[in-house]
Amino acid sequence: MNRRRFIKASMALAAACGTPGLAGLFSQSAWAADGGIADGSSRPFDFAQLQEMASELAKKTWGGAPRPLPGALTGMTPQAYNHIQYDAGHSLWNQIEGRQLDVQFFHVGMGFQRRVRMYSVDPASRQAREIHFRPELFNYNEAGVDTRQLEDHPDLGFAGFRAFKAPELAKRDVVSFLGASYFRAVDSTYQYGLSARGVAVNTFTDTTEExxxxxxxxxETPKARDTTFVVYALMDGPSLTGAYKFTIHCEEKQVIMEVENHLYARKAVKQLGIAPMTSMFSCGTNERRMCDTIHPQIHDSDRLALWRGNGEWVCRPLNNPQKLQFNAFNDENIKGFGLLQTDHSFDNYQDVIGWYNKRPSLWVEPQGNWGKGHISLLEIPTTGETLDNIVCFWQPEKPVQAGDRLDFKYRLYWAAEPPVRSELARVYATRTGMGSFPEGWAPGEHYPETWSRRFAVDFVGANLKEAAARGMEPVITLSSGEAKQVEILYVDPFDGYRILFDWHPTSDSVDPVEMRMYLRSQGQTESETWLYQYFPPAPDKRKYVDDRQMR
Structure with a gap:
C-alpha cells in the first residue's frame, strides 16, 4: 500500500453548483479591482454556510472520481512535476506590508488530479472571492508543459496549498495540504515527517478504504503581524461529506492547529477514523529486520503514545511486521494520543537525505468528551522508507449510519515533543536481541538446549533512584510464554534504569505475544505502561546459528 499517492476518492463540484443557495459560492471570473490574485466576484461566506453546504451535499450522490486533466499534465514524472513552482510574486497575501504569513498553491498533475477550488475571505465583510487557475501564477521551468493547453481550462483549480512564515517567506513552508485530505506541518527544524488526514474511512475492514x-x-486574510491564520475546508467522498475549520498557529518552535469538523454521512460507515495520522516505521532499536542498510534506524515515528481517560500513560513502540497487524486500544474520553519521534540524535540515524532525527511528533488533544471508542493502530509490512505503513486514529464506539451528523473538536501539536508529559518515569528506548546467555558472555556454545528472546526496556525521569532505594520491581504481564532472567540495571549515561528479561516460549505457537510492563515500588506505580507486540519465530527457527568457518 503506497499511502503517499493520494488519488483515491473525490467529487464533482458541478453537483454542489446545482444545489439551491450554494451556487453563489462558485463564482465566475471577474478580475480583482485591488490587483490581488482573487479574481472572482464577491459572495457572502461564513462557517455556518459551509456546514449547510456539506449537509446538503451529503444528500446527493457522490460525484465520482476526478475528471481527466489536460494532456500536458497527465503522465508527468515526479521530476517534471517538481519543476513546476508557484510564482512567489503572486502569493495570496503578497500585498500585505510586513506580513508574517503567506500562502502559495500547488499545481494539479501527476497523481494529484483533484481540482481543488480556492477562495480569499475578507474577515470584516465576510465576502469571499474565488482564485481561479491561470498559467501566469506558476513558473514551469523544465517541466515540459505546453501552457497553451492550459489556457482553455479556467476551472482547472489547484492541487492544494502551502503556508509560509517569516522570516522564511516564500523559501521554507511550515504547513502543506496536498492530496485527498492529507496535510502536514513542521516544527523549528523545518523538516516534514508524518501526515495527518481530515478523516479515515474503512481503513481496516472487508471493504475498500476510502x-x-x-x-x-x-x-481568511490575516493582519500584517498575525502568526495565526484561519482556513475553512469542504470535504467530499463516497460515504460522507464534511465542513472543517482550521485555526493554524505558526509559532516559533511548533505549529498548533485547532480543528473543528462537522461530518455528514451519506451512507453507513463500517469504520470511521477521527484525527487520523499516517507515518513510516521501517526499523529501529526494537526491530532490525529491515535495517540492512548504512542507517541504524529508519522511521518518521518510533512509538504510539496514549494518555488514557483513566489517567494512565502508555508507550507502545511501533513495529514493521511481516504481515499486516491491527490493534485496538479501548478507552473512554481519551485525554490525548499521538505518534511520536522521541530520538533526535543524528548519530542514531546517519541519514543526510531523510534527516529522520529532525522529524516532528504529532499529538492530538481532544476538546470535550469523545465518549467510548478506541485508538486503532494499523501496522503494514514495508520494505523501506518510501511507503507510509503506520496508521492511527480514534474510532467512536457507536456505528455511523446514513444521515448521521458527527461533530469533533481537537488540537494538533506538530513539535519535537508533545505539550504534556506524565509525572511518572517514561520509556526511553526498547531493544531486543538473542537471549539465554548472561550479559557480557557469548551466546550459543554453553546454552545449546535453550532459546529465548531478550528485551531491554529503558526508563528515565521522575524519582527512579528513590524508588529503587525503596525496592523497585518491574510488573510484567504476558499473553503467552514466560519472563525469566529479569534484571534491573542502573545506566549512568542516560541516568535511568534498564529492565532486562528473556521471553521463553511455552508452546510452538507463532501468534503475536502481547507484553505489558510498568515499574512499581511498595505498591506505588512509578512509570508509564510499556506495551509491546512480539512475533515469535517458527519452532524450527528458535535456535542460535553459528556460521563461523574456522578453517
Missing amino acids: FPDFTAFWF
Missing part, C-alpha cells in the same frame, strides 16, 4: 477529498478552501 480517501475523501478536501475539494475547496477558504482563507
Whole structure:
C-alpha cells in the first residue's frame, strides 16, 4: 500500500453548483479591482454556510472520481512535476506590508488530479472571492508543459496549498495540504515527517478504504503581524461529506492547529477514523529486520503514545511486521494520543537525505468528551522508507449510519515533543536481541538446549533512584510464554534504569505475544505502561546459528 499517492476518492463540484443557495459560492471570473490574485466576484461566506453546504451535499450522490486533466499534465514524472513552482510574486497575501504569513498553491498533475477550488475571505465583510487557475501564477521551468493547453481550462483549480512564515517567506513552508485530505506541518527544524488526514474511512475492514477529498478552501486574510491564520475546508467522498475549520498557529518552535469538523454521512460507515495520522516505521532499536542498510534506524515515528481517560500513560513502540497487524486500544474520553519521534540524535540515524532525527511528533488533544471508542493502530509490512505503513486514529464506539451528523473538536501539536508529559518515569528506548546467555558472555556454545528472546526496556525521569532505594520491581504481564532472567540495571549515561528479561516460549505457537510492563515500588506505580507486540519465530527457527568457518 503506497499511502503517499493520494488519488483515491473525490467529487464533482458541478453537483454542489446545482444545489439551491450554494451556487453563489462558485463564482465566475471577474478580475480583482485591488490587483490581488482573487479574481472572482464577491459572495457572502461564513462557517455556518459551509456546514449547510456539506449537509446538503451529503444528500446527493457522490460525484465520482476526478475528471481527466489536460494532456500536458497527465503522465508527468515526479521530476517534471517538481519543476513546476508557484510564482512567489503572486502569493495570496503578497500585498500585505510586513506580513508574517503567506500562502502559495500547488499545481494539479501527476497523481494529484483533484481540482481543488480556492477562495480569499475578507474577515470584516465576510465576502469571499474565488482564485481561479491561470498559467501566469506558476513558473514551469523544465517541466515540459505546453501552457497553451492550459489556457482553455479556467476551472482547472489547484492541487492544494502551502503556508509560509517569516522570516522564511516564500523559501521554507511550515504547513502543506496536498492530496485527498492529507496535510502536514513542521516544527523549528523545518523538516516534514508524518501526515495527518481530515478523516479515515474503512481503513481496516472487508471493504475498500476510502480517501475523501478536501475539494475547496477558504482563507481568511490575516493582519500584517498575525502568526495565526484561519482556513475553512469542504470535504467530499463516497460515504460522507464534511465542513472543517482550521485555526493554524505558526509559532516559533511548533505549529498548533485547532480543528473543528462537522461530518455528514451519506451512507453507513463500517469504520470511521477521527484525527487520523499516517507515518513510516521501517526499523529501529526494537526491530532490525529491515535495517540492512548504512542507517541504524529508519522511521518518521518510533512509538504510539496514549494518555488514557483513566489517567494512565502508555508507550507502545511501533513495529514493521511481516504481515499486516491491527490493534485496538479501548478507552473512554481519551485525554490525548499521538505518534511520536522521541530520538533526535543524528548519530542514531546517519541519514543526510531523510534527516529522520529532525522529524516532528504529532499529538492530538481532544476538546470535550469523545465518549467510548478506541485508538486503532494499523501496522503494514514495508520494505523501506518510501511507503507510509503506520496508521492511527480514534474510532467512536457507536456505528455511523446514513444521515448521521458527527461533530469533533481537537488540537494538533506538530513539535519535537508533545505539550504534556506524565509525572511518572517514561520509556526511553526498547531493544531486543538473542537471549539465554548472561550479559557480557557469548551466546550459543554453553546454552545449546535453550532459546529465548531478550528485551531491554529503558526508563528515565521522575524519582527512579528513590524508588529503587525503596525496592523497585518491574510488573510484567504476558499473553503467552514466560519472563525469566529479569534484571534491573542502573545506566549512568542516560541516568535511568534498564529492565532486562528473556521471553521463553511455552508452546510452538507463532501468534503475536502481547507484553505489558510498568515499574512499581511498595505498591506505588512509578512509570508509564510499556506495551509491546512480539512475533515469535517458527519452532524450527528458535535456535542460535553459528556460521563461523574456522578453517
